[in-house]
Structures are given as C-alpha cells and as structure tokens.
Amino acid sequence: MHYSPEPFRIKIIESIRLISRPEREAALKEAGYNLFSLKAEDIFIDLLTDSGTGAMSQEQWASLMRGDESYAGARSYYRLKIAVEDIFGFKYFVPTHQGRAAENILSACLVKPNQWVPSNMHFDTTDANIRARGGRPANLVIDEAHDPANPHPFKGNMDIAKLKAFIATYGREQIPFGMITVTNNAGGGQPVSMENLRAVADVYHAAGIPFFIDAARYAENCFFIKQREPGFESKSVNEIAREMFALADGMCMSAKKDAIVNIGGLLCVNDENLFADIKNELILREGFPTYGGLAGRDLDAMATGLYEGLNEDYLAYRLQQTSYLATRLNEAGLPTIQPTGGHAVYVVANEVLPHIPNYEFPAQSLAVELYREGSIRGCEIGSVMFACLDPETSIWHYPKLELLRLAIPRRTYTQTHMDFVADALCRIKSRACSLRGYRLTYAPGLLRHFTARFEPL
Numbered sequence: 001m002h003y004s005p006e007p008f009r010i011k012i013i014e015s016i017r018l019i020s021r022p023e024r025e026a027a028l029k030e031a032g033y034n035l036f037s038l039k040a041e042d043i044f045i046d047l048l049t050d051s052g053t054g055a056m057s058q059e060q061w062a063s064l065m066r067g068d069e070s071y072a073g074a075r076s077y078y079r080l081k082i083a084v085e086d087i088f089g090f091k092y093f094v095p096t097h098q099g100r101a102a103e104n105i106l107s108a109c110l111v112k113p114n115q116w117v118p119s120n121m122h123f124d125t126t127d128a129n130i131r132a133r134g135g136r137p138a139n140l141v142i143d144e145a146h147d148p149a150n151p152h153p154f155k156g157n158m159d160i161a162k163l164k165a166f167i168a169t170y171g172r173e174q175i176p177f178g179m180i181t182v183t184n185n186a187g188g189g190q191p192v193s194m195e196n197l198r199a200v201a202d203v204y205h206a207a208g209i210p211f212f213i214d215a216a217r218y219a220e221n222c223f224f225i226k227q228r229e230p231g232f233e234s235k236s237v238n239e240i241a242r243e244m245f246a247l248a249d250g251m252c253m254s255a256k257k258d259a260i261v262n263i264g265g266l267l268c269v270n271d272e273n274l275f276a277d278i279k280n281e282l283i284l285r286e287g288f289p290t291y292g293g294l295a296g297r298d299l300d301a302m303a304t305g306l307y308e309g310l311n312e313d314y315l316a317y318r319l320q321q322t323s324y325l326a327t328r329l330n331e332a333g334l335p336t337i338q339p340t341g342g343h344a345v346y347v348v349a350n351e352v353l354p355h356i357p358n359y360e361f362p363a364q365s366l367a368v369e370l371y372r373e374g375s376i377r378g379c380e381i382g383s384v385m386f387a388c389l390d391p392e393t394s395i396w397h398y399p400k401l402e403l404l405r406l407a408i409p410r411r412t413y414t415q416t417h418m419d420f421v422a423d424a425l426c427r428i429k430s431r432a433c434s435l436r437g438y439r440l441t442y443a444p445g446l447l448r449h450f451t452a453r454f455e456p457l
C-alpha cells in the first residue's frame with residue numbers, strides 16, 4: 001500500500017524503550033492487567049489516546065517562548081483571539097483548560113433538570129456534564145453508525161427524521177440547545193457531511209433551538225468533506241470550516257486534538273447574553289476570561305496549532321496514516337470499523353476472538369495481548385467500559401461491539417511504528433484461538449475501566 005512520507009522531519013526526539021517480554025509480563029501483573037495502570041515508560045508505542053499526545057512544531061515551541069503571562073489582557077490572548085475569529089467566525093469566545101471545561105460551563109449556563117440535549121453521539125465527558133446538571137443526553141446518529149462493516153462515507157451523520165421526531169416529542173422548552181460532534185469519536189471517528197450539518201442546523205433553528213458543535217476534530221472532519229462530499233473537492237479546508245461554523249450558534253472544543261496542543265480548549269458563542277453568563281461561570285471555575293485556566297504560553301501554542309491543524313499536507317498525511325494501519329490489518333484478515341475514521345483504528349475484537357464471550361472481555365484480552373506481544377498500549381472500548389448492571393432486574397447489559405481502539409497521536413509516530421503495530425497484531429491473529437478471557441477482581445461502581453483489576457482465566 002502507498003504511504004506518503006511524513007511532511008516534517010525530526011528535530012527533537014523522545015527516546016522510547018522496548019522492555020523485554022518477561023518485564024512486560026511483570027508490568028501487566030503489577031497493573032492488574034489494566035493498561036491504564038501501566039507506567040508510561042514501560043510502553044513502546046502508546047495508542048491509548050490522540051488527546052494532548054501530539055508533537056508540537058518548532059513554531060509552537062517558539063510561540064511558547066512568546067507567552068505573555070499577564071493576568072488580564074495578555075498579548076497571548078489577543079493572538080489567540082485573531083486565530084479563533086479568523087478560523088471559526090463566532091462573535092465571542094473564552095479559552096478553557098480543556099474540552100470538558102467548556103462543556104461544563106455551557107451546561108452550567110443552559111441545562112436545567114430534566115431537559116434534553118440531542119446530538120449525533122455525545123462524547124462521554126459531554127454526556128456526563130449534561131447529566132451533572134440534571135439534564136439528559138440523547139444520541140440520534142444514523143443507524144449505519146452501529147454496523148462496523150457498513151461503508152457509509154459519513155457515518156457520523158445525525159438521523160434527521162429521528163431529530164425531528166425527538167423535537168416534536170419534547171418541544172423547544174425541554175431542549176435548551178442541540179449539538180453535533182465532528183468527527184464522531186464515540187462512533188469510531190466518523191465524519192459528518194456538510195449536507196447533514198445544514199439539515200441539522202435547519203431543524204434546530206426552525207424549532208428555535210441554539211445549535212452547538214463539539215469541534216474537537218473539526219479539521220479532520222473538514223478534510224473528509226473535501227475528500228468525500230461532491231462539490232467540496234476544490235474548496236480549501238479553511239473555507240469548509242468557515243461554512244461549517246457559520247451554521248452554528250456556538251462550539252465547544254478540546255484543543256488537545258486538532259489544535260495539536262498538550263492542553264487547552266475553547267468555548268465560542270454568538271449570543272451576547274449567554275457570553276456574559278459564560279464569563280461569570282468561567283471566572284468561578286477556570287480563571288479570568290483572557291486566560292481561562294491556561295498559562296499565557298498555552299494560548300500562544302494554541303493560536304499557532306490551530307493554523308497547523310488546518311494545513312492540508314498535514315491533514316492528508318494524518319488521515320492516510322490512520323487508513324494505512326487499518327488497511328494493513330484488514331489485509332491480514334483483522335476486521336476494523338469501516339470506513340476508517342480520522343484519529344483511530346477500531347479493531348472489532350469480538351470477531352478476532354469469537355470464542356471469548358462478552359462477560360470474559362474479548363477486547364480487554366486483545367488489548368492485554370497487544371501489550372504483551374509488542375509493548376503497545378491500545379484502549380478497550382467494550383464490556384469493561386460499557387457493560388452495566390440493571391439494578392432492578394440484576395441483569396447485565398452488554399454493548400453491541402467489543403472494540404480495541406488504536407488512537408494515533410498527531411505527528412508522533414512514523415510508518416515504521418505503524419508497521420510494528422500491524423505486525424504485532426498479525427502475530428496475535430495467527431494464535432488467536434489460544435487467547436483466553438479475563439475475570440474482574442476489583443471494579444468500582446462508576447467508570448470502572450480506569451481502575452479495575454483483572455486476572456487471566
């Protein structure tokens with residue numbers, strides 16, 4: 001398969017060490033077979049997340065040095081303001097320390113108990129921030145999103161019929177705002193088309209409901225639109241982004257993804273009164289509105305990173321790196337969510353290990369084996385993360401898919417690293433039938449995947 005060379009060369013390196021197999025086995029045992037509990041220095045290739053794990057450019061490091069640490073009105077804030085206004089075009093914005101802080105502030109300002117917030121699929125922090133205010137998140141993505149083999153080019157799209165029916169059922173008073181997540185992380189990093197974004201905006205606005213975009217991976221989404229949606233081939237990614245954000249009334253963004261910084265977020269709105277509330281909430285929780293929980297240098301790195309994240313040579317390489325890894329796996333008979341999303345490859349673990357039942361955690365078994373085989377850390381997105389016990393019936397409900405997510409940090413790993421990952425998974429596949437499941441030895445009631453402990457069966 002063709003692989004375009006990385007559009008950068010390496011100037012600073014961070015050493016990584018491949019520890020021996022007995023050392024990996026000991027590290028696994030000590031971590032209770034939970035990859036979140038491993039020490040990062042015991043990992044050779046870390047694909048746990050693409051959030052805040054990207055490599056900053058020389059321009060970003062230079063921007064850090066220009067950081068103005070004034071408490072109020074720093075030059076760094078005004079440099080960020082120019083970039084935010086130029087790229088997104090909203091009237092008002094505040095920086096936040098990361099995406100969930102923006103979600104928290106938006107929910108605090110708008111959500112009242114028992115109100116609903118629809119989206120294609122809420123990311124888990126958005127979901128939790130809406131619930132924390134007594135609200136109820138609703139996921140109205142198209143049905144194709146739930147079929148891993150379906151090749152629909154925009155599997156992040158909202159189901160417009162479901163959205164209309166939802167609004168007809170609950171009414172504008174019960175829906176303080178509506179959202180859409182681009183790309184849809186919870187559904188495999190799948191993009192939303194411009195056609196769908198227009199339709200979603202029309203439906204929300206016809207009902208008088210403000211429309212917010214969760215823009216964590218907006219640049220990757222815009223590049224997918226350019227590649228896949230008729231009529232956008234010759235538009236620049238910047239133009240596509242402007243067109244997308246012109247449809248919305250505001251956005252939340254984790255800058256740790258497409259703005260390629262290690263920390264940072266944004267909350268943008270057009271409504272002046274809402275902005276006044278946001279500033280008060282921000283001062284309470286994050287900091288003064290010109291720094292919002294960040295150091296001045298972080299604002300400068302974000303301003304530079306926002307432009308770099310839109311560079312089309314970079315985006316072409318970025319999406320191709322993800323699809324290269326997926327194609328190598330698919331060629332070896334390892335199924336992944338189709339089509340390949342922007343930031344991660346999702347291996348369908350229940351098809352690789354059909355002999356391991358969901359209550360013995362097949363995706364956890366595959367994730368542990370990948371670490372054992374190649375010192376590579378992925379992330380289980382299956383029954384460890386999502387199975388839940390119905391307190392009334394005492395019946396466990398299991399998710400439809402058992403996935404191993406391999407999230408690719410931006411500008412961090414090379415093609416050789418991707419080949420190393422693919423080769424390790426291929427070796428595992430050849431002895432897949434010998435893999436066994438796991439049993440939980442400790443699990444907290446909430447968000448158990450972070451701290452659970454296991455033992456092999």
Ligand SMILES: Cc1ncc(COP(=O)(O)O)c(C=O)c1O
Pocket residue numbers: 051098099100101123125126181183185214216217254255256264265
């Ligand atoms: C789509 C989406 N929204 C929001 C967030 C939350 O951002 P943060 O981790 O910066 O709080 C994430 C993080 O992964 C995400 O993927």
